[in-house]
Amino acid sequence: MPVENAEIADMFDEMADLLEIEDANPFRVRAYRNAARTLRRMPESMASLVAKNADLSALPTIGDDLEGKIEEIVATGRMPALENLKRTIPPGLVALSSLPGLGPKRVKLLYDQMGIHDLKDLTRAVESNEILDIPGFGPKLRDRLRDALGKPPPIADKRFLIANVEARAETLVAYLEAVPGVDEVVVAGSFRRRRETVGDLDILVVAKDGKAVSDRFTGFEDVVEILAAGSTKASVVLRSGLQVDLRVVPRQSYGAALLYFTGSKAHNITLRNMAVDRHWKLNEYGLFSGNAQIAGLTEQDIYEKFGLAMIPPELREDRGEIAAARRGLLPELIRRDDIRGDLHAHTDWSDGSASITDMGAAALALGYDYLAITDHSQHLTVANGLDPGRLARQIEKIDRINATYQGFILLKASEVDILKDGSLDLPDDILKQLDIVVAAIHSAFDLPREDQTRRMLKAIENPLVNIIAHPSGRLIGKRAPYAIDMERVIAAAAANGCALEINSQPERLDLNDVHIKAAKAAGVKLVLSTDAHDPGSLDLMRYGIDQARRGWLEAGDVVNTRPLADMMRRLKR
DNA sequence: GCCGTTTTCGGCCCGACTGTTTTCAGTCG
Numbered sequence A: 001m002p003v004e005n006a007e008i009a010d011m012f013d014e015m016a017d018l019l020e021i022e023d024a025n026p027f028r029v030r031a032y033r034n035a036a037r038t039l040r041r042m043p044e045s046m047a048s049l050v051a052k053n054a055d056l057s058a059l060p061t062i063g064d065d066l067e068g069k070i071e072e073i074v075a076t077g078r079m080p081a082l083e084n085l086k087r088t089i090p091p092g093l094v095a096l097s098s099l100p101g102l103g104p105k106r107v108k109l110l111y112d113q114m115g116i117h118d119l120k121d122l123t124r125a126v127e128s129n130e131i132l133d134i135p136g137f138g139p140k141l142r143d144r145l146r147d148a149l150g151k152p153p154p155i156a157d158k159r160f161l162i163a164n165v166e167a168r169a170e171t172l173v174a175y176l177e178a179v180p181g182v183d184e185v186v187v188a189g190s191f192r193r194r195r196e197t198v199g200d201l202d203i204l205v206v207a208k209d210g211k212a213v214s215d216r217f218t219g220f221e222d223v224v225e226i227l228a229a230g231s232t233k234a235s236v237v238l239r240s241g242l243q244v245d246l247r248v249v250p251r252q253s254y255g256a257a258l259l260y261f262t263g264s265k266a267h268n269i270t271l272r273n274m275a276v277d278r279h280w281k282l283n284e285y286g287l288f289s290g291n292a293q294i295a296g297l298t299e300q301d302i303y304e305k306f307g308l309a310m311i312p313p314e315l316r317e318d319r320g321e322i323a324a325a326r327r328g329l330l331p332e333l334i335r336r337d338d339i340r341g342d343l344h345a346h347t348d349w350s351d352g353s354a355s356i357t358d359m360g361a362a363a364l365a366l367g368y369d370y371l372a373i374t375d376h377s378q379h380l381t382v383a384n385g386l387d388p389g390r391l392a393r394q395i396e397k398i399d400r401i402n403a404t405y406q407g408f409i410l411l412k413a414s415e416v417d418i419l420k421d422g423s424l425d426l427p428d429d430i431l432k433q434l435d436i437v438v439a440a441i442h443s444a445f446d447l448p449r450e451d452q453t454r455r456m457l458k459a460i461e462n463p464l465v466n467i468i469a470h471p472s473g474r475l476i477g478k479r480a481p482y483a484i485d486m487e488r489v490i491a492a493a494a495a496n497g498c499a500l501e502i503n504s505q506p507e508r509l510d511l512n513d514v515h516i517k518a519a520k521a522a523g524v525k526l527v528l529s530t531d532a533h534d535p536g537s538l539d540l541m542r543y544g545i546d547q548a549r550r551g552w553l554e555a556g557d558v559v560n561t562r563p564l565a566d567m568m569r570r571l572k573r
Numbered sequence B: 001g002c003c004g005t006t007t008t009c010g011g012c013c014c015g016a017c018t019g020t021t022t023t024c025a026g027t028c029g
Helices: A005-021 A026-041 A046-051 A063-074 A081-088 A092-096 A105-113 A117-127 A139-150 A161-177 A189-193 A211-216 A251-262 A263-278 A299-305 A321-326 A358-367 A388-402 A447-460 A486-496 A512-523 A535-550 A564-571
Strands: A182-187 A200-207 A223-229 A233-236 A243-249 A281-283 A286-289 A292-295 A341-345 A370-373 A409-417 A436-440 A499-503 A524-527
Touching: A005 A026, A005 A063, A005 A081, A005 A092, A005 A105, A026 A063, A092 A105, A092 A117, A105 A117, A105 A211, A117 A139, A117 A447, A161 A182, A161 A189, A161 A200, A161 A535, A182 A189, A182 A251, A189 A200, A189 A251, A189 A564, A200 A211, A200 A251, A211 A223, A211 A233, A211 A243, A211 A388, A223 A251, A243 A251, A251 A263, A251 A292, A251 A299, A263 A321, A286 A299, A292 A299, A292 A524, A341 A409, A341 A436, A341 A499, A341 A524, A341 A535, A358 A370, A358 A388, A358 A535, A388 A409, A447 A486, A486 A499, A486 A512, A499 A535, A512 A524, A512 A535, A524 A535
Parallel strands: A200 A243, A341 A370, A370 A409, A409 A436, A499 A524
Antiparallel strands: A182 A200, A223 A233, A233 A243, A281 A286, A286 A292
16 A cells, blocks of 8 residues: 555654754754655645656755655655664653653753653653652652643554634633733634644733733633743633633734744744844834834735735635735635535435425524435434435425425435445436436545545536535544545546535534645636534535635635525536 | 755744753643
8 A cells, every 4th residue: 555645744744853962953854844744735745746747846844864864664664764773762662751841951961961751761760759859840840740640641643623712712712812911812823723623722811911911811710720920921721621722913013923823833934034124123012124123913905015915814824825925816716605505414214314394494594495304224224224215205305395485495416325345326327317426425434545546536427416515524623534545536526527525513624725726727626515413514614615715716616605596406416 | 854046955833831950951831
């Protein structure tokens, strides 16, 4: 099986971790991390680029040396430089550096001076107070380490679904807005960029008296731990484990601070380098030429100084948005109210909780022109999937209900299972009676990559199928995508005129942003759907919209922004 | 290790907070 970009990225990150402990040139460490980040967001696999004999060193952050290492990893699955380094550094040291207050410098000090190379050694040194003999280690740090060692190890990279932190974010904003002297409160960071998950919340406040805001912030009812509390910056952990960072800035810095705290880091670094090129300086307080602030009140002012159009937060990932902004080629991103209907919804005929009529009423209330009723097919017995007989009766029922509407229609459809061999779970004659066929994988998630890919391609090549639902099958934080070659899936969808779904369920968001952008580039028709199982869930569409925007989609890229007749014509194969 | 209106060497984004110092290093974002 070809090596995945993420695996190469993991090797580079591990290389960076080890080099850091070895006290290597920090810029060399950064080079590995930058390259890892490039690989993670590349939709095209290194394996296929190498097979095409492409010039990898033309990619940003990849030079001659890393090109050679990538080619070696693709060819052999191994990275000798990493293996050699691993032999010289005890494996436990990297784990130590994940403890709070311990970075590579202190970990190296622990190892060099006391031979501490794992959590057990460290615990002993902390309990015996021997750790205090090491320069730079005092009682505060010892206590902090003792606390951390007594708790279960933090889940690496714990992230929260964006939908799960929205309510908390709104409460916090309202709480801070009520503080006297506060002019403005906004949530920045990955939350504002609408990433599918957030690692923490970054809250920006405009106020004169930072200490007052900071004090109020750390006194929020849900705070279980205060990590830092200064006059412009504070950091807490909430009961849920969510970390929240606060920054307070004066009005004239609002735009610069918002830009800075919205990120992404890669986007910021590129902008800062552009400032350096012009002999300016960009930080969270403004854009400066010498000591003079030349922009900073709004984000737009700053982009303008660089000759760039205003870049929407969702695009700020250093995936080409800066070049596009310079050339006036930023997309006109799709908006929630561009959507004319939903093409994936369930009713109580299968595993939904509401009647067909109630789902229709909810879609009408959203101002939609159409709603596809896509109950499950027979193979999905746990979801009470419909056999041909029940589906035939549902078709009749929908016809009767449609007779009562004006200017709105329920589309007769099915979310039909793609069986293990790639065939569909319902016979052709019943599928031909439907307006739309949505096909999806709900079983045999563990097929080998080649088999899973072939299974999916067979469904895509089936002329009866209009849409592939949740193409990767992932559940964020719970279930990895099934092993599948998404490059081939996208290419086949484009070649066969089969649409791919962007599923709006907050834990699916499937396709993801990277694949959305790749699908658009390949000319694939895209559909935004909610997969609603109750009337209220039709409103989850906004999460799908967020990801579509992150994937650079315009209204014209999405089939269900079209009126009924146009939409049906586009889905036709 | 990457990169180039500072082009093949010498730079590499920038600042706040903490704990340990006695002017600053390390960590973090």
